[in-house]
Amino acid sequence: METTLVENLPQVTAAGVIIKAVLILAIISALAGFGTFIERKVLAFMQRRLGPMHVGPYGLLQIAADGIKLFTKEDIVPQHANAFIFKIAPIITAATAFIALAAVPVFPDFTVPEFIPLLGGTFVPSIASDLNIGVLFVLGMMAAGLYGPLLAGMAQANKWGILGAARTAVQFLSYEVVTGLSILAPIMIVGSLSFVDFNNYQTAGVGSWMIWQQPVAFVLFLIAGFAETNRTPFDLLEHEAEVVSGYATEYSGMRWGMFFIGEYANMITISVIAAIVFLGGYDAASTFGWLTIMLKIAFFFFLMLWVRAAWPHVRPDQLMWLCWKVLMPIALLNILITALVLLG
């Protein structure tokens, strides 16, 4: 029942999947670090500043400096906190973000060259685990990711923390509904939950992209994606002007860093889903196809930074109003109209 990219691909072995998993972990963690640098630079240029300039050429080594700072900072567990839950909460965020990445196609597939000892000739697939319900799996894993901020906020015996946790539960639960409903209409058109089928549906050039058939679903998905990854204008979980730092108030060092690796990995995941479901995905046959999806993902990542520079964040009541009274009815109407068109 596995859907494969092309029928004559080499056999996917356990070694190939393990190499893929290690690659995802290494590259996405590094990209998350690089993402913070890009974010600061992009924000700086949009606000007519320079951003980080002192460490290394053009401030490029800022990532290394930040990394050293995070790793060497003292690891503090507050006195009255529930230490065990406090310690595993950041791991939940990072782990669920990376598990979600297991089911999306990231980077092209390749075969390890023969001259490398031990692993030579191993085929590394583009999707670590090619589930035929990939879309749902990723959404489910991101749903499980809400336990990171939630448990962190509840375990730290800090009122800002518990406010952040309450906001986490409200925001993520509400916007999960919109994400699910908005992506349901494209699923109905394609008739499959597999990312590969989504990609194959849109191979006939730019005109066949899902965004032209489902513009409403695309906008809804983007808005809900911003909320689910805790980006401005929906960054209420740790909005420093209101709740100090929300669920992350008591965290320091690498535990704090893990929350942000998870958050940036989630941003990449949302970008990948948007690129594959709505913007045509990749072309498995050519390297150039993979370059285009990288560009699409980079565009969505940039869009998140752009929106952060351009918009103030919303109030919690506006957030709930937007979700339940605006986005959800529109998403339901969109599904209804799509269904009527498909039946008629």
Added chain:
Amino acid sequence: MFENFIASIMTIEGAAFYVFSILTIGLFSITVMSKNVLYAMTSLAAAMVLISGFFFILGADFLGVVQLVVYVGAIMALYSFAMMFFDATKDIKEKTTSNSLVFLLGGLSALVLVLMFAAPIYSENIQALYPMHEGVGNAQDVGMVLFTKYLIPFEVAAVMLLVAMIAGIILAGKKMDESLTEDMSADDEILIIKDEK
């Protein structure tokens, strides 16, 4: 007799099943035994995740993900929202700490473990009532059974959920059009609570 068991534990699916089931029962017993709200909640959520593992082992990917989305993502998060009324970092004082209850529960989970370990011996006798179709996706299979054989229970459950939702909105929405901070009677209620302290 034991050859079956050893053969089943040697396969990846068999080993994963036993690991998952032991972890699930362990986590659920923490949920029941722990006096700490936070531990109980975390272990319940973790066990819900592990249950979806069983569906994945059985090849029911769709149901596994539904388990993740519905139980872990939605229902458990609602539980945890209710948990915010408690001080999660302190232990709860229970009135009865009945040792016999602990004994009974422990015995029962041991019994379940034994039954599970014994199950592979009889697994040849189990047959699927609605086997999966070749060449049809998981979601399609579930949909076919749901909209033919189980159509009426499915629709009745949907109506029940709708009724519960409307009832919930009515119960919660009685004073929704009045502001709590401007309403003087709300102040009185707060003062009464303070006096009682």
